[in-house]
Amino acid sequence: MGFFVEVLISGLMAGVLYSLVALGFVLIFKASGVFNFAQGAMVLFAALTFVRLLDILKDTFAPIMLSLLITIVAMVLLAMAVERMVLRPLVNQPGISLFMATLGIAYFLDGFGQTIWGSDIYTLDIGIPKESIFILESVFEGGVLVASEDLIATVVAGLLVVTLAIFFQKTRIGRALRAVADDHQAAQSIGIPLNYIWVIVWTVAGLVALVAGVIWGSKLGVQFSLSLIALKALPVLILGGFESVLGAVIGGLIIGAGEKLSEIYLGPYVGGGIEYWFAYMLALGFLMFRPQGLFGEVHIDRV
Amino acid sequence: MFYREAGQFKTSYQSDQAVFPIFQDRVFIALWLLLAFVAVPLLANEYLFRAIFIPVIIMALAAIGLNLLVGYCGQVSLGTGAFMAVGAYAAYNFMIRADLNPLICFLLGGLSATCVGVLFGIPSLRIKGFYLAVATLALQFFTDWTFSRIDWFTNYTPSGSIAVQPVEVFGFAFDSPLKKYFLCLFVLVIFTVIAKNIVRGRIGRSWMATRDMDVAAEIIGIRPIYAKLSAFAVSSFYIGVAGALWAYIHLGSWEPLAFDINVSFSVLFMVIIGGLGSIVGGMLGAAFITLLPLLLNQLPVWLGFSMSTAMVSHLEFMIFGALIIFFLAVEPLGLARLWQLAKEKLRLWPFPH
Numbered sequence: 001m002g003f004f005v006e007v008l009i010s011g012l013m014a015g016v017l018y019s020l021v022a023l024g025f026v027l028i029f030k031a032s033g034v035f036n037f038a039q040g041a042m043v044l045f046a047a048l049t050f051v052r053l054l055d056i057l058k059d060t061f062a063p064i065m066l067s068l069l070i071t072i073v074a075m076v077l078l079a080m081a082v083e084r085m086v087l088r089p090l091v092n093q094p095g096i097s098l099f100m101a102t103l104g105i106a107y108f109l110d111g112f113g114q115t116i117w118g119s120d121i122y123t124l125d126i127g128i129p130k131e132s133i134f135i136l137e138s139v140f141e142g143g144v145l146v147a148s149e150d151l152i153a154t155v156v157a158g159l160l161v162v163t164l165a166i167f168f169q170k171t172r173i174g175r176a177l178r179a180v181a182d183d184h185q186a187a188q189s190i191g192i193p194l195n196y197i198w199v200i201v202w203t204v205a206g207l208v209a210l211v212a213g214v215i216w217g218s219k220l221g222v223q224f225s226l227s228l229i230a231l232k233a234l235p236v237l238i239l240g241g242f243e244s245v246l247g248a249v250i251g252g253l254i255i256g257a258g259e260k261l262s263e264i265y266l267g268p269y270v271g272g273g274i275e276y277w278f279a280y281m282l283a284l285g286f287l288m289f290r291p292q293g294l295f296g297e298v299h300i301d302r303v
Numbered sequence: 304m305f306y307r308e309a310g311q312f313k314t315s316y317q318s319d320q321a322v323f324p325i326f327q328d329r330v331f332i333a334l335w336l337l338l339a340f341v342a343v344p345l346l347a348n349e350y351l352f353r354a355i356f357i358p359v360i361i362m363a364l365a366a367i368g369l370n371l372l373v374g375y376c377g378q379v380s381l382g383t384g385a386f387m388a389v390g391a392y393a394a395y396n397f398m399i400r401a402d403l404n405p406l407i408c409f410l411l412g413g414l415s416a417t418c419v420g421v422l423f424g425i426p427s428l429r430i431k432g433f434y435l436a437v438a439t440l441a442l443q444f445f446t447d448w449t450f451s452r453i454d455w456f457t458n459y460t461p462s463g464s465i466a467v468q469p470v471e472v473f474g475f476a477f478d479s480p481l482k483k484y485f486l487c488l489f490v491l492v493i494f495t496v497i498a499k500n501i502v503r504g505r506i507g508r509s510w511m512a513t514r515d516m517d518v519a520a521e522i523i524g525i526r527p528i529y530a531k532l533s534a535f536a537v538s539s540f541y542i543g544v545a546g547a548l549w550a551y552i553h554l555g556s557w558e559p560l561a562f563d564i565n566v567s568f569s570v571l572f573m574v575i576i577g578g579l580g581s582i583v584g585g586m587l588g589a590a591f592i593t594l595l596p597l598l599l600n601q602l603p604v605w606l607g608f609s610m611s612t613a614m615v616s617h618l619e620f621m622i623f624g625a626l627i628i629f630f631l632a633v634e635p636l637g638l639a640r641l642w643q644l645a646k647e648k649l650r651l652w653p654f655p656h
Binding site: 089099100105108119231270274276277280283284291 | 437438451614620625627628632
C-alpha cells in the first residue's frame, strides 16, 4: 500500500508540472481562441534565458532577482512580437491556421533560444532543497518517500492557480480578458483594446511558462527535451477542457498519476514504456466520448 | 509564361475537362518529364541522386498524400510519421514473412497504412481542428512505441534497427542510385496523375466541400463519413507507400525512431509552405524543405566562414518557423500560388493589364 501511494504521489507531482504548462495553453485559448502549440517552446525559451542569465550575472549582488527580471522583460517582448507579427496579420483567420502558425512560433523559438543560449544541458540551481523526505509515517509502515522539490513545485503551482483566479475574477484587466474570451467583437465595441489584451495574455502565459520552466529545469536540467515533454499538456487539455483553469490542474493530475500507475502496474505486461503514449490514448478515448473534456464548455464544433 | 492561348477553342467536353487545357502547358509538362526522365539521369552524379533527387521525390509523394488530407479535406494530421512508419514496417514484414514481390510489398505497406488511417480517421467524424490534431498525435506516439517495443515487427533484431533486403523485381535488382531514381520517379508520376484526377473528380469535390463548410456539404448530400474516411484512406495510402519507399530506397536501414514526430512536422511544413490544396505545392514544398538544410550547410562554406552543425540546425528551425508564419500570414496558398501568380503576370507581360 505504501508503494502504491508513493507511485501515486510521484505521478501527481509529475502531473503538477503538466498542469503548469497546460495553464499557459488555457489562458491563451480563453482569451484569444488560439490553440497555442508553442507553449512548450516558451517553457524551454524562458528556462534557457533564465539559466543562462543566472550564469552570466552570477557575480552581481542579486543574480536570481536580476535574471528573473530580465527574463520577465524578455517574455513581455516575446508577447509583443507574437502579437505584432503573428496574431495581427492572422486576425479573423480560421483557428486551424492560427494553430499552424503557433507551430511555426514553436519551431522559431526552439531554434532562436538555442542559437543565442546554446543547446547543452544546463543545471539550474536556485536553492530549492532536493533531498527526499518521508511523510505520512504514522499512516503507513516506513512512510512515503517524496522529493521536497516536488512539494515546493506543488505549492508554487497552487499559488499560481489562486493568483490567476484572483487576477481573472477581481481585477479590471482580468474582467477585460474574460470579456474578450466571451466575444471578441462585443468586447471591442465597448472599448476594450484587443491588441493590448492579447499582449497581456501572452505575457501572462509567458510568465506561467517561466515558472514551469524554472521548476522543471531545476528538476531535470534545462534542455531541449523540455519542449517535447510539454506536448503532454495537449492530452491534459483534452481531459480537462480547453477553457477551464481548474480543468487544466485536475487533468494534469489525472494524466500524471495515470501514466505512472499504468507504467508500474501494466507496463511489465507489454514491455514497458506505456508512459510514452498513455496520456494521448486516454485523451483519444475522451475525444470519442466526451470531447469537451471534464470541465470544458459544451460549445465544441460537432461535426 | 511567354505565350498566349489565343485561338485555342474548346470544341468538345473532353477538351474542356482536360487537365492541361492549354497547348503550351502540355508542352511545358512534357519538357519537365523529359528533364526528369532523360536529362537528370544523363547529367546527375551519384551524390545528387542520393542526397537530393531520391529524397525529394519520396517526400513529394508523402506531401501530396498529406495535402489530400489537410489541403483538400481540411483535416489536420500530425500523424504523418506514423503512417510512414506503418508503411515501412508493413512492407518489411510482408517481404520477410511472405516473400512477395517488393513492389507488391510497397503497395501492401500502403494498404496497411490505409487501414490504420481509416481507424484513426474515425475520431474526425466527431471532432475537428486541433482536437483532431491531438488525436493524430496519439497515433504518432503509439506507433513510435509499438515499433520500438514490440519485437515481432522488427523481426526480433536485438537493437530494434532494421536493415532491408535488396529490392529485386523479377530478377531485376534496383541496386544503383540511377535505378532507384527511376523507380521512385515512376511511382511519383503514376501517383500524381491519380491524385490529380481524384481531386478533379467527385471524391475530390466532396472533400473540398467538406473542407469549406461541413454542414453545407452535408446538406447538399455529401456524407461526411465517406468524404472524411476516404480522404484519410487515400492520404494514408500515399503516405504509407512513401514510407515504404523512404525505408527501402532512401534509408536502407533505420533506427526505431526514424519516423518520429519530427517527420510529421516536416511533411506538414512541406504542405503549408508548398501550398495547401495543390498537387504541385506538395512537390515544391518537398523540394524546398529538403533542399534548405543542404543549402544552409553549404552556405558557410561558400561564404568562407565556419558554422557548427548545431548552429546550422538551430538556424534551420528558426527559418522553418519564420517561413511557416510568413506563408500563413502573407500567402496561405504557398509556393504553388506564387508560381501561379508569376505565370499570370508573365502572360500579360509586358503590358500592365
